[in-house]
Amino acid sequence: xxxxxxxGIGSGKSTVCRLFAQRGIAVYDSDAAAKRLMGEDAALRRxxxxxxxxxxxxxxxxxxxxxxxxxxxxxQALADLNALVHPAVMRDFDAxxxxxxxxxxILESAILFEAGLEGSVDKTLAVLxxxxxxxxxxxxxxxxxxAQVARRxxxxxxxxxxxxxxxxxxxxxxEAELAPAVAEFDRIFSHEAQRY
Ligand code: ATP
Numbered sequence: 001x002x003x004x005x006x007x008g009i010g011s012g013k014s015t016v017c018r019l020f021a022q023r024g025i026a027v028y029d030s031d032a033a034a035k036r037l038m039g040e041d042a043a044l045r046r047x048x049x050x051x052x053x054x055x056x057x058x059x060x061x062x063x064x065x066x067x068x069x070x071x072x073x074x075x076q077a078l079a080d081l082n083a084l085v086h087p088a089v090m091r092d093f094d095a096x097x098x099x100x101x102x103x104x105x106i107l108e109s110a111i112l113f114e115a116g117l118e119g120s121v122d123k124t125l126a127v128l129x130x131x132x133x134x135x136x137x138x139x140x141x142x143x144x145x146x147a148q149v150a151r152r153x154x155x156x157x158x159x160x161x162x163x164x165x166x167x168x169x170x171x172x173x174x175e176a177e178l179a180p181a182v183a184e185f186d187r188i189f190s191h192e193a194q195r196y
Pocket of ligand 1: 007008009010011012013014015016110137138140141172173174175176178
């Protein structure tokens with residue numbers, strides 16, 4: 001069974017996924033995979049070069065600054081980039097999932113719903129936290145300013161939409177409650193996986 005874990009900036013999804021990993025569950029980090037595949041997947045590299053030009057790669061290495069500058073100001077370019085990257089990530093995820101032993105695996109993605117990736121998983125778990133806590137945690141972690149985090153939160157799907165689309169919701173408030181909550185979801189997912 002494939003479980004998608006998602007959540008907005010500072011919600012704690014990476015922390016939650018780390019706790020699942022500590023319980024022996026295989027976790028696929030789709031952000032890291034996207035970065036890796038843009039560097040090493042030949043078909044994806046060809047697609048990126050065809051759409052964005054030979055300048056996309058400088059000395060064989062992806063020029064992130066070049067690509068970021070294009071997609072920042074051009075929504076169609078961003079959509080085209082996603083249309084190239086997401087299928088490559090999902091192909092890699094499926095191949096990775098087939099190699100895992102456990103009864104279920106986790107796909108960690110900040111943009112599971114935004115990118116329409118929920119069709120690639122069987123169940124979804126959304127990690128939510130109050131806005132102020134997300135801002136405080138992110139600023140403490142990254143040292144960035146609160147207004148910038150607030151803008152990023154505003155640009156992401158709101159909690160009501162995420163809750164409505166997710167199969168399960170984990171509200172991440174205190175540190176003490178988090179590990180028991182993950183243990184409970186691990187029990188639920190292990191049980192559900194018997195049907196797959
Ligand atoms: P992003 O999308 O920005 O990567 P994220 O959803 O993956 O964020 P995390 O990195 O897991 O969020 O958490 C953000 C910060 O908050 C981290 O420094 C983490 O250690 C801390 N944190 C997460 N959950 C809790 C909690 N329950 N209590 C205290 N701190 C927490």
